Amino acid sequence: MKWMEDELALLAGASLERSLRDTVPVPGRAGYAVRGERRLLNLSSNDYLGLSQHPAILEAIRQSLPAEGGGAGASRLVTGNRSPYSRLEEALAAWQNREAALVFANGYMANCGVIQAVVGRGDAVFSDRLNHASIVDGIVLSRAEHARYRHNDMEHLRQLLHKHRDKRRKLIVTDAVFSMDGDRAPLRELVELKREYGANLMVDEAHSGGIYGERGEGLCSELGLGDEVDIHMGTFSKSFGVYGAYVCGSRTLIRWLVNKARPLIYSTALPPSILAGISTALELVQTERWRRDKLVASCLLFRSSLSAAGFHVGHGDSPIVPVIIGDNDRALRFSEALEENGIAAVAIRPPTVPDGTARIRFSLSADHSEAELTDAVSVICRLGLEFGVLNR
Ligand code: PMP
Secondary structure (H helix, E strand, O other): OHHHHHHHHHHHHOOOOOOOOOOEEEOOEEEEEEEOOEEEEEOOOOOOOOHHHOHHHHHHHHHHHHHHOOOOOOEOOOOOOOOHHHHHHHHHHHHHOOOEEEEEOOHHHHHHHHHHHHOOOOOEEEEEOOOOHHHHHHHHHHOOEEEEEOOOOHHHHHHHHHHOOOOOOEEEEEEOEOOOOOOEOOHHHHHHHHHHHOOEEEEEOOOOOOOOOOOOOOHHHHOOOHHHOOEEEEEOOOOOOOOOEEEEEOHHHHHHHHHHOHHHHOOEOOOHHHHHHHHHHHHHHHHOHHHHHHHHHHHHHHHHHHHHHOOOOOOOOOOEEEEEEEOHHHHHHHHHHHHHOOEEOOEEOOOOOOOOOEEEEEEOOOOOOHHHHHHHHHHHHHHHHHOOOOOO
């Protein structure tokens, strides 16, 4: 395995090697984490609503353990389909106002499973260039043709739809909010194009579920497009503060997935205690509206403060605030300096983002107070000047 060492040395030389680091949670404070000796303001978590430390969720998980045990012991299609699944799926379908829902083990498996189940050889998937890796991997697994369009470029998408108009099935897939840029997909235009070309539309609400919409249903619902989206996917690992994922749509879609989605069929069901946690989180997402309101105010404060200081923070309004640095090594050193100053904000480098766009991806939580974020902005500005990310 000498070749691995050689390749790893190359990665390290380009400031592209990744490593695993212990991160310890702070009980009761979802917006903090401990690394080494330091307690850090966690600006790198997707726990947007701060639910991962919610006492009601922890209690639901705890209470279900004695009756349900530690693990499900089998796939959902064998004997792993415990009763909390059907209750949760009914609640999810009602929340999203769709006919049916299906829970997956996580978002990665949901995306891989859905795409691989609905398209195959002879079909085409039209996918935004900045879509999440799990969508890309689902397309590869499906063996359908991968037609990548430039980020949010509807003219490019139209050209590709035209080029592939004779394909057997056509699926357009997009993140609703892009995971590394925090901006929105043009969902209305996507719906128009899918209608025009007879395609299906799949939307990944991983970073918008729980945040947008009257009851946290996501961006599609906020825009009144719920019925137009054929496949609605989201995760429980971000705003919900737990783990797992869901797909909502027609009864036919869900029946199809139960029969064809390999990650659902060939993998053990989620631990039942996690389902109990998710069910409680689903109620809290809908009832504790103050979390969404506080988060929205924090996003505005944080983004506008950094932007006023001269940082380029992209075009979003979501809790994901990218500060593009470009150079991998500088991004890494900037992130290390942030940590030395009490802020956990990880450098995101290629291949997660395109070459030359290494960045700090800040992400906010409803657990952060205004004072904490204002202090963080001061630190980021001071270090921004020091590292030449901000011009004097
Ligand atoms: N979709 C998007 C847009 C994501 O950002 C992620 C996770 N980063 C996933 C899917 C995968 O979700 P999970 O973490 O639940 O596997």
